[in-house]
Amino acid sequence: MNDEIKVGLDFGTHQTKICVQRVPDEGRGEPNYEFFQFKDLKGNNQYFLPSIIQVNEDDTLSYGYVDSARMKAQPDEPIKQEVQLEEEFDVAEMAEKLYEKYATAENQPEDMYVLGHMLKIYLQKIKARNAKKNEEAEREYDMQMRDYKGVKNVFRYFKQATFIGGEWNRATIISNRTLCVWYLAYIIFLLEEKYGTNFSINMGIPTDEGTYEAKKRLAVEILATSYYLVEDVYKNDFQSFLNEKYQDLLAKTENKMYSKDLKDEYWINIFPEAYASLTALTSRGKLPTGMSLTADIGGGTTDISFFTIEDGLPMIYKFWSIPKGLNYVADRSGFDYADGDFTKRAHQDVIDKFNRKKHELVYNLVKDLQRKIQDETSIPVQNLRDALKDRILVYSGGGSTYGFLTKPIDTFTDVHVINASIWNEENIKDKAVVSQLSVLLTTAYGLSVSVSDEEVKLKSYHSLFEHLPKKHENTIEEISKDQC
16 A cells, blocks of 8 residues: 655754654545654664764765764864953052152152042053953954864754854855755655655744745755755765765755746645644644644744634744744853753843743734724723733743743743643554654654645734624623633
């Protein structure tokens, strides 16, 4: 029996997860799910593939893990140079010494005050020069460190740089977009080794309603270019791809330009990550109806959606992708998230700023809803406030494993963190094992159950209130709070 195979590809800033849905031929029977397993350097199976590309000593590339035994030699880390500073002094002490040494019978005691004032001005100038020397030395060291990190032969964060912005890898002829292409080509090779070529891919991207179409086209181009490398350039010869030197691979990488035909040719669907994590929650009545939020905290972004549920499907009224995730908290706290030890080193002021950004977006959303209730309906605003009290907020993603990041947001105070219960009714291979990782694997699962990216359409706030009486249609006394 042939199965219809759909791949939910959660291409992450730090690590990538894959869930594969198989639907029996002609749709007879329930779909079954399997989370793809990758081999680590020791040959052990893992459900996560780190989003890493390494340049090896022979100029080939390896993917997913840092293999020090094969890595191309790197330059020595720069040493911070000692800065020669002008000596600073105590004004009162220096004034007394100079007065005793140079004062004559013509000098008056008040001259000591004048001398002290002049020395204070002189000291300020010395301090300013020293501060400038320190700043210049710090700037020079930072540049040296950036260059040092740029020529590192391990590339991370290329997904975030491609879809959110920022140059995470400086001194290299390889663009972040090209690194995405190569990494995804590697994954396609792995998938085709196991499933053949007859599958579709649903991939998530960090985006909001204003940038979705543009980023969707970019994602299609990247995936199609990856497919072209796998199937047209290397003719599905995985070993030939792995043996290629990166300079030659670069020459053979031909970026594809978006077209609807290209998208259809490779069976590609691209979803907002906010939507992808949502679809895992709304099937089979896993959440009650009503106005709710999800927040998926990843390495590079935090993806939030405001939605209701209609006929078991998510109806999204607003979604955001905040360019702040675990990377942001770690970087602003002075360390690289890849170094680990996140909990002990994250600064409270950075955590507070991260949480405030989430609150700001949702606060503005609630205010907007209140304005629309006032302008368009005869429902008292207080009814909306009552309806929004203690609403559901569901957290997922790697950041949801840290309690200090999963706080209530405005009126959405009924906080839930994704757990194994979302898969109770699903036919999932190794369910007992993967359920323990549900908070991290939910988006991949949500992508595998998503049907078509053409269905991702925002509903307007007008439709959210369309069942309510329009302004002046009813008196306030006739309106029940339950209508909100």
